[in-house]
Amino acid sequence: MWENKKFIFCILIVSNFSDSDAFAKTVKDIVVGKVIIHPFAQDQLEVGSNIHGNQHSSPSASGPHIRNGVRINIANQVKIGAIWDFGAAPGGQMRLFEGAASYTGLKHFQFSVGVFNPSFGLSSMQSRGDSIFPERASVATITRGLAAGANRQAVQALFYGNYYHLAISGTAGTAGPGKDGNQxxxxxxxxxxxxxxxEFLMHVGISGEWVFRPSHKNSMEEGVSFSDTPENDDGLNDKYIKTGNIPAKSSGAFGLEGAVAWKKLLISSEYYNLIVNENKNSRINRQNFYGWYITAAYTLVGKPRAWKPTSASFASPSCDQKVSTLCHAMGVIELATRFSQMDLENSDVSGGKQNIWSVNINWYPLDIIRISLDYSHTKYYEKENYHNFDSILSMFQVYF
Structure with a gap:
């Protein structure tokens, strides 16, 4: 299986870059009459390890995101996404990443149905190609996984413009392998x-999700669970913060998001409160958890991140010249730092508490290639257990 995935990945790389002209321009759309076909690739290779502390690990390599397909625009009226996720390598499960149709013929509106990522949260709506760090903060990963993550079966109505974004969605389970098909x-x-x-922009928003029918399997009781690997994943997929299954009648997450962009500096933050109405001895017992992060990013070389109305998020920095290769002879360069906290502890559930501080550098030698180097310091607490370790992660990404 992994050999096949490596072969597919290599073919994609070669097909996109074997022609020397590909290094001098963005991957071009295919235009057939009123139909525009945009090839899509989101392929990452990560190498990292825990380098100091009581959770030391040897360097390991993984391909956590290998996704390829097309997005089609028909007469500026209908958009279709068809993207396949080849699964995290090695050993990941393949599944449909995006299979959705959207009607965009009514100005300022977009109506979507299928398998896609519904609008929820600032970090969640920044695609892997636009993300500041190789991996999202734990609070973003955990909350979006509840009812609004990728692979989600959904319908959505979106109303947007240059200064606003309003979306409401109904979601079900994830497509392909998963445990929440009846959610x-x-x-x-x-x-x-x-x-x-x-020169200045202020972004203010609220997001919420409410699971009124949690997932369940045949004879198993309805429930939810929250967990995440360290944000600077060492490739071992160890989940330090985890609640296990919580029998639940309903569950949700509600929070605030904000950002300010001034010249080449972007500061963004989100806070979420997670609620679980637990079924316990025929009574409803409410559990509360919370998490937050704050990020600062500075575009050292190139054009800073711009706001995108359709996703209400910030695109990657780009070249401020009409070239896509080695902007200013050195490529686009971005520096960033982030502090995050995730607390899954309360009187009845001990899921652990995690604090992570990270610094990161992103280098874009081409407009479709990013190379990142990330360092993070993690502190994890659970009852009498305490872990304290440093991690380093490098990432090579192809995104267009």
Missing amino acids: RAIVFRSVILPIHTQ
């Missing part, structure tokens, strides 16, 4: 830009 939930997000000038 049902409602998801919403509202974002405005109260200040927007040539």
